[in-house]
Amino acid sequence: MVESPPGLEGQGFFATSLDSLVGLARANSLWPLPFATSCCGIEFMSTMASHYDIGRFGAERLSFSARQADVLMVMGTIAKKMAPVVKQVYLQMAEPRWVLSVGACACSGGIFDTYSVLQGIDRIIPVDVYVPGCPPRPEQILDGFMQIQELAKKESTRRRNMPEYKALLASYGIE
Numbered sequence: 001m002v003e004s005p006p007g008l009e010g011q012g013f014f015a016t017s018l019d020s021l022v023g024l025a026r027a028n029s030l031w032p033l034p035f036a037t038s039c040c041g042i043e044f045m046s047t048m049a050s051h052y053d054i055g056r057f058g059a060e061r062l063s064f065s066a067r068q069a070d071v072l073m074v075m076g077t078i079a080k081k082m083a084p085v086v087k088q089v090y091l092q093m094a095e096p097r098w099v100l101s102v103g104a105c106a107c108s109g110g111i112f113d114t115y116s117v118l119q120g121i122d123r124i125i126p127v128d129v130y131v132p133g134c135p136p137r138p139e140q141i142l143d144g145f146m147q148i149q150e151l152a153k154k155e156s157t158r159r160r161n162m163p164e165y166k167a168l169l170a171s172y173g174i175e
Contacts, residue, residue, distance in 0.1 A: 004016075004024075005017075005020035005021060005023070005024050006020065007020065018157070019156050019157050022157055023152060023153040023154060023155060024153060026070070026096070026152040026153070026155075027058070027149040027150070027152040027153035028057075028058040028149070029058050030057075030058055030059055030070045030071050030098075030145075030148065030149065030152060031059065031061055031062070031063040031068060031069050031070050031071070032054075032059050032062055032063065032069065032070070032071040032072075032073050032100075032145075033062070033063050033064065033065075033066060033069035033071065033072050033073065033089070033093070034062060034064075034073045034075065035072060035073065035074045035075065035086060035089065036073075036075040036076055037075065037076035037077055037078065037082075038075075038076030038077045038103075038105060038135075039076065039103075039134075039135040040075035040076040040102050040103035040105065040106065040135045040136065041075050041076055042135070043075075043102075043103075043135040043136060043137070043138060043141065044073070044075050044102065044138075044141060046138045047138040047141045047142060048062070051138075052138040052139070052142060054141075054142060054145060057142070057145055057146065057149065058149070059071075059145065066089045066090075066092035066093045067092055067093070067094060069093055069097075070093075070096070070097060070098065070152075071097070071098045071099070071100055071145075071148055072089065072090055072093060072097065072098070072099045072100070072125075073099075073100045073102060074086060074099065074100070074101050074102065074106045074121050075102040075103055075106055076102075076103055076105050076106060077105040077106075077110065077112060077117055078105070078106060078117070078118045078121055079116055079117060079118065080115075080116055080117065080118050081116075082118070083118050083121075083123075083124050086121060086124060086125065087124045087125055090125045091174065095160050096152070096155065096160055098128045098129075098148050098151060098152065099121070099125060099126065099127045099128050099129075100127075100128065100129050100131065100144050100145065100148055101120075101121055101122070101127045101129070101130045101131065102131045102136060102141055102144065103131065103132075103133060103134060103135050103136055104132060104133065104134040105117070105134075106120070106121050107120055107121075107122075107127075107130045107131075107132060108120045110134060111134070124172065125172060125174075126168055126169070126172060128147075128148060128151055129144045129147045129148055129151070130144075131143070131144035
């Protein structure tokens, strides 16, 4: 059962702020877009299966269209040749959007300190939550997803229009 946001409650009515209501709706209806490579993608498949069931957290529907996704889940090794594709997928997502970096390779390049592997996706797009591990356990992926839910629940509807957020995107060359 979802906890109700703080507000006034009485016989037959409930009053709260619009930000709280929108945050509650966003947090419990996130549609992830999995960008999975390597072994982290296999662990994500396990997270979707019945034993762990990420659908219990409102992410029952995976979106393989960037325009319909809320959370970009980048999992596994990202080659430098794939970096423009990851960035394009991120740019095609509508605001508000969140990014979950899953596994050592997506977070920092992992054991592949080579010329061809991107040393962390935070070099091309802003990341909201990092899930460490090689590969991370399904419980860790669920914990990272629940952290994204907390961000979505507490984020103001005006945050994306603030100068700090625009400066963050500008530092990645995103307007």
